[in-house]
Amino acid sequence: MNKKDKLNLGNDVNWKEISPGGVINEPGNSDKFKTGDWRSVKPVWIKENCKQCMLCFPVCPDSSIPIDENGKRLDFDFDHCKGCGICAEVCPFSAIEMKDN
Amino acid sequence: MAYNLKESVKKPERLAGGHRMCAGCGAPVVVRAILRALKEDDHAVIGSATGCLEVSTCLYPYTSWKDSFIHSAFENAAATVSGAEAAYNALKRKGKITGDTKFITFGGDGGTYDIGLQSLSGAMERGHDMVYICYDNGAYMNTGIQRSSATPSFADTTTSPAGNVIPGKMQPRKDLTLIMANHNIPYVAQTAPMGNFKDIYAKAEKALYTPGAAFINAFAPCPRGWRYETPLLMDIIKLAVDTCIWPLYEVEDGKLTVNYKPRKKLPVEDFLKAQGRFRHMFKKGNEWTIEQFQKDVDEKWERLLSMEEN
Numbered sequence: 001m002n003k004k005d006k007l008n009l010g011n012d013v014n015w016k017e018i019s020p021g022g023v024i025n026e027p028g029n030s031d032k033f034k035t036g037d038w039r040s041v042k043p044v045w046i047k048e049n050c051k052q053c054m055l056c057f058p059v060c061p062d063s064s065i066p067i068d069e070n071g072k073r074l075d076f077d078f079d080h081c082k083g084c085g086i087c088a089e090v091c092p093f094s095a096i097e098m099k100d101n
Numbered sequence: 102m103a104y105n106l107k108e109s110v111k112k113p114e115r116l117a118g119g120h121r122m123c124a125g126c127g128a129p130v131v132v133r134a135i136l137r138a139l140k141e142d143d144h145a146v147i148g149s150a151t152g153c154l155e156v157s158t159c160l161y162p163y164t165s166w167k168d169s170f171i172h173s174a175f176e177n178a179a180a181t182v183s184g185a186e187a188a189y190n191a192l193k194r195k196g197k198i199t200g201d202t203k204f205i206t207f208g209g210d211g212g213t214y215d216i217g218l219q220s221l222s223g224a225m226e227r228g229h230d231m232v233y234i235c236y237d238n239g240a241y242m243n244t245g246i247q248r249s250s251a252t253p254s255f256a257d258t259t260t261s262p263a264g265n266v267i268p269g270k271m272q273p274r275k276d277l278t279l280i281m282a283n284h285n286i287p288y289v290a291q292t293a294p295m296g297n298f299k300d301i302y303a304k305a306e307k308a309l310y311t312p313g314a315a316f317i318n319a320f321a322p323c324p325r326g327w328r329y330e331t332p333l334l335m336d337i338i339k340l341a342v343d344t345c346i347w348p349l350y351e352v353e354d355g356k357l358t359v360n361y362k363p364r365k366k367l368p369v370e371d372f373l374k375a376q377g378r379f380r381h382m383f384k385k386g387n388e389w390t391i392e393q394f395q396k397d398v399d400e401k402w403e404r405l406l407s408m409e410e411n
Binding site: 010011013018019022024026027028029030031032033034035038039052054055057058059060061062063064067069071077079080081082083084085086088089090098 | 106107108110111114116117118119120121122123124125126127128129130133134137158159160161162163164165166167168172294297298324331332333334335336
């Protein structure tokens with residue numbers, strides 16, 4: 001098995017293809033696994049209420065609030081957000097609302 | 102440099118999404134806060150004791166860690182990482198490695214207070230330049246909410262079920278932070294991700310960049326095991342700190358400092374009633390459990406304040 005194959009191990013990897021020692025050569029590749037379908041309610045970002053205070057960013061367990069290079073938050077990463085609602089609860093400006101998915 | 106939340110969020114994310122921790126879990130919030138305290142150019146070698154965090158962040162063939170991660174057993178996470186640190190020092194001495202690497206171990210309360218205590222104690226005593234972080238959610242959540250020595254008194258767990266025979270766990274909580282402080286290591290702290298995360302960030306930074314062994318005990322609520330609604334994570338943490346159930350303090354070279362003294366100390370009921378695992382304490386006939394709980398918290402808080410003065 002060459003190194004390129006190891007990097008492309010998918011969810012359907014079988015025992016003949018696994019890497020020696022179970023080594024995972026691609027840091028942070030869980031990005032490819034979408035946990036967004038766990039969600040039953042989803043956060044909606046109301047951009048005009050948002051003051052960019054950043055209090056929502058650190059409380060996200062799923063690293064689902066992306067930040068741009070200027071340190072401003074962007075819309076949610078719905079591929080990974082599990083809809084726990086912590087961000088909506090801590091927002092002091094009612095800029096995040098939980099809605100049915 | 103003074104802490105600034107808006108500056109700290111610009112650092113690259115070191116824990117990717119797509120891990121399989123429950124929605125609303127406190128542990129990844131703790132992990133992200135700790136890893137943000139790393140300098141951008143520093144590499145980290147991270148080990149984890151068996152627990153929710155380990156099995157959910159590193160499910161073959163996926164990993165959520167952007168730094169090196171070592172899968173370890175339940176009882177030897179601290180030993181594994183201390184060995185990696187010793188190997189790094191040897192390679193560095195021979196000039197075979199460049200750059201700075203930090204060594205971090207994460208463990209749940211089961212892997213830290215109970216099963217991994219011997220390897221943790223040994224690693225700290227040998228003085229490896231590493232940080233051990235316990236995310237304390239007060240039970241073996243990964244296997245189905247069994248009691249641990251970090252479970253608070255009277256909590257309902259599957260191995261201390263509240264009913265007619267007992268009102269939940271009958272033993273008091275082990276105070277691991279003070280046990281670690283008595284190892285006389287350079288830095289020990291108890292923290293929680295709260296408000297703008299200043300407390301946990303400052304403590305993580307000190308722990309990571311103080312040479313020698315450091316230990317951090319971080320409060321990490323578990324919505325599944327504590328039986329509360331997931332959005333309430335930060336409220337539960339605030340209540341635990343304001344009722345003095347989880348005091349924030351640090352011990353630097355033997356000097357204890359209490360970092361947060363609530364302006365108005367809240368009654369323990371405020372913390373207890375928010376969670377289903379303490380529901381039975383409010384039933385008729387169980388009033389004594391709340392009195393007992395309050396008495397224990399008050400005694401511990403007073404003892405902590407007197408230790409700060411001495």
